[in-house]
Amino acid sequence: MPRxxxxxxxxxxxxxxxxxxxxxxxxxxxxxxxxxYANIPQCTRKDLRNAVEAAAKxxxxxxxxxxxxxxxxxxxxAEMLEARRAExxxxxxxxxxxxAAAVREVSAAVDRLIYxxxxxxxxxxxxxxxxxxxxxxxxxxxxxxMGIVGIVAPDPAPLLGLISLVAxxxxxxNTTVALASEKAPYPAIVLGEMLATSDLPGGVVNLLxxxxxxxxxxxATHTHLRAVSAVASADERKAIxxxxxxxxxxxxxxxxxxxxxxxxxxxxxxxxxxxxVEFKTTWHPIGS
Amino acid sequence: MPVAxxxxxxxxxxxxxxxxxxxxxxxVAKYTTRSIKKEAKVWGLRKAxxxxxxxxxxxxxxxxxxxxxxxxxxxxxxDPTVPTVxxxxxxxxxVRRAKSHVADTKVRVASVATAFPSGQxxxxxxxxxxxxxxxxxxDEIDMVINRGAFLSGEYNxxxxxxxxxVEACGDAALKVILEVSELETYDSIRVAxxxxxxxxxxxxxxxxxxxxxxxxxxxxxxxxxxxxxxxxYLDTGTAIGMKPAGGIRAAKQALQFLIAIKETLGDAWLxxxxxxxxxxxxxxxxxxxxxxxxxxxxxxxxxxxxxxxSY
Numbered sequence: 001m002p003r004x005x006x007x008x009x010x011x012x013x014x015x016x017x018x019x020x021x022x023x024x025x026x027x028x029x030x031x032x033x034x035x036x037y038a039n040i041p042q043c044t045r046k047d048l049r050n051a052v053e054a055a056a057k058x059x060x061x062x063x064x065x066x067x068x069x070x071x072x073x074x075x076x077x078a079e080m081l082e083a084r085r086a087e088x089x090x091x092x093x094x095x096x097x098x099x100a101a102a103v104r105e106v107s108a109a110v111d112r113l114i115y116x117x118x119x120x121x122x123x124x125x126x127x128x129x130x131x132x133x134x135x136x137x138x139x140x141x142x143x144x145x146m147g148i149v150g151i152v153a154p155d156p157a158p159l160l161g162l163i164s165l166v167a168x169x170x171x172x173x174n175t176t177v178a179l180a181s182e183k184a185p186y187p188a189i190v191l192g193e194m195l196a197t198s199d200l201p202g203g204v205v206n207l208l209x210x211x212x213x214x215x216x217x218x219x220a221t222h223t224h225l226r227a228v229s230a231v232a233s234a235d236e237r238k239a240i241x242x243x244x245x246x247x248x249x250x251x252x253x254x255x256x257x258x259x260x261x262x263x264x265x266x267x268x269x270x271x272x273x274x275x276x277v278e279f280k281t282t283w284h285p286i287g288s
Numbered sequence: 289m290p291v292a293x294x295x296x297x298x299x300x301x302x303x304x305x306x307x308x309x310x311x312x313x314x315x316v317a318k319y320t321t322r323s324i325k326k327e328a329k330v331w332g333l334r335k336a337x338x339x340x341x342x343x344x345x346x347x348x349x350x351x352x353x354x355x356x357x358x359x360x361x362x363x364x365x366x367d368p369t370v371p372t373v374x375x376x377x378x379x380x381x382x383v384r385r386a387k388s389h390v391a392d393t394k395v396r397v398a399s400v401a402t403a404f405p406s407g408q409x410x411x412x413x414x415x416x417x418x419x420x421x422x423x424x425x426x427d428e429i430d431m432v433i434n435r436g437a438f439l440s441g442e443y444n445x446x447x448x449x450x451x452x453x454v455e456a457c458g459d460a461a462l463k464v465i466l467e468v469s470e471l472e473t474y475d476s477i478r479v480a481x482x483x484x485x486x487x488x489x490x491x492x493x494x495x496x497x498x499x500x501x502x503x504x505x506x507x508x509x510x511x512x513x514x515x516x517x518x519x520x521y522l523d524t525g526t527a528i529g530m531k532p533a534g535g536i537r538a539a540k541q542a543l544q545f546l547i548a549i550k551e552t553l554g555d556a557w558l559x560x561x562x563x564x565x566x567x568x569x570x571x572x573x574x575x576x577x578x579x580x581x582x583x584x585x586x587x588x589x590x591x592x593x594x595x596x597x598s599y
């Protein structure tokens with residue numbers, strides 16, 4: 001018996017739910033040969049605002065989890081991605097990445113998650129400190145998550161680039177709103193489905209698809225975002241820096257015009273975690 | 289389990305006409321689809337600010353909290369074009385304190401009274417509470433109806449009690465809380481609205497709820513009460529005000545309630561003399577949206593409230 005083709009409606013993962021854009025707008029995604037593949041949600045500023053609300057709601061709960069538990073959940077996310085390697089490689093293939101390169105990128109993405117899962121209950125020991133002071137006090141420096149971090153993912157390495165930016169941010173208890181690659185958004189759609197089954201509480205990672213031109217300015221000016229981590233062009237970097245100055249947010253900007261080797265060991269490091277924590281120093285009297 | 293309404297209920301309902309529940313739901317669902325942008329939105333947000341009864345009704349209220357509530361009521365924003373709120377709404381023990389801040393300003397002091405929120409005290413004591421709040425300086429009294437009497441069909445008792453409170457109020461305006469969540473059906477809300485309106489004066493209000501129960505003001509309840517006010521006004525020429533309370537936290541909701549007024553009662557009710565929002569968190573969100581409209585940038589909630597999670 002002939003079967004009708006069942007095609008998937010791509011939806012973005014926001015607040016633990018799969019949603020369309022509030023505007024109901026979509027843009028057509030074409031595969032490497034130029035054939036129509038699917039309609040991708042064209043998220044708006046309002047979708048970004050709603051995602052920030054979702055991230056704010058999830059924030060305190062995520063930050064309160066023990067570091068060990070956050071590590072376990074990141075590890076679980078890696079397990080989910082590992083189990084669905086073939087599907088993700090196919091999603092990368094839609095954007096024109098060859099089979100072997102796609103498989104290599106998925107493996108690297110899994111490894112990157114494992115890397116940060118390992119750091120989850122260790123970065124505090126390295127970044128925090130007991131400071132020597134010339135008075136009878138214990139003086140501790142400890143880290144705290146910043147809050148909600150906006151992420152703008154690169155077009156090359158649409159999965160690995162996205163995960164390399166998201167993972168260090170959530171490791172320390174931040175929540176994120178991330179804009180997926182505009183040219184290759186499909187891996188982020190599939191990643192959302194894996195996040196949903198990974199024990200990661202809804203709202204910790206919110207993925208949007210859409211046009212950078214429409215959304216980057218709002219990432220820059222939204223005052224509830226405490227930081228922005230972006231791979232951006234010169235014009236976008238300027239817009240982000242201006243908006244960030246106005247709303248007093250931290251920025252971590254990589255240049256889109258330069259080639260970034262996401263596969264290299266340099267693309268993962270403790271400093272990516274450090275860039276999105278606040279340091280708090282406390283004094284405690286030493287008893288006799 | 290729902291109890292069959294008393295016979296008196298149907299006698300009143302015959303007179304005033306029942307509510308088309310499905311029609312109400314469908315009507316209010318349309319209000320949420322209106323697109324209010326730019327100048328109209330700013331107008332609506334400012335209007336909503338001017339209609340807020342800024343409320344704190346908690347066991348843990350302190351004089352200090354009343355002080356900060358009053359200064360927020362008088363100066364909601366550093367933007368001078370944002371109006372003051374309509375009133376501060378407090379427990380009777382805090383009336384004197386609140387009045388000392390807002391005396392000689394446009395902000396009024398409203399006090400809940402009559403054994404709020406349950407109303408379960410002898411009438412004599414409830415009236416005494418009202419008189420004492422008025423003596424302390426309350427400009428408005430929020431009373432609760434006797435739901436026990438209402439549900440058992442003792443409508444004269446309900447009316448007599450409201451009339452007694454009206455008398456005790458003197459010059460103070462009265463708001464009659466129906467506590468809609470305990471009335472169960474739209475028909476009962478309509479009957480209770482009429483009972484209350486028959487006993488109060490022009491310029492008094494009917495109010496949805498105490499804010500102390502699970503279900504509070506919804507667009508549906510609001511619509512039933514607005515239509516009761518309209519029908520009562522067309523019958524008698526007496527204009528009664530309306531106050532939804534509880535559960536209205538977002539500016540967007542407030543705008544939807546304003547649309548309901550505009551499309552049911554018209555511009556004459558788009559004033560804080562005839563419409564109020566009983567709310568505590570709503571004002572912060574209204575200010576947040578006004579700031580967004582002014583600067584163009586989405587605002588973090590913690591810039592507008594002292595009592596929010598810092599995340």
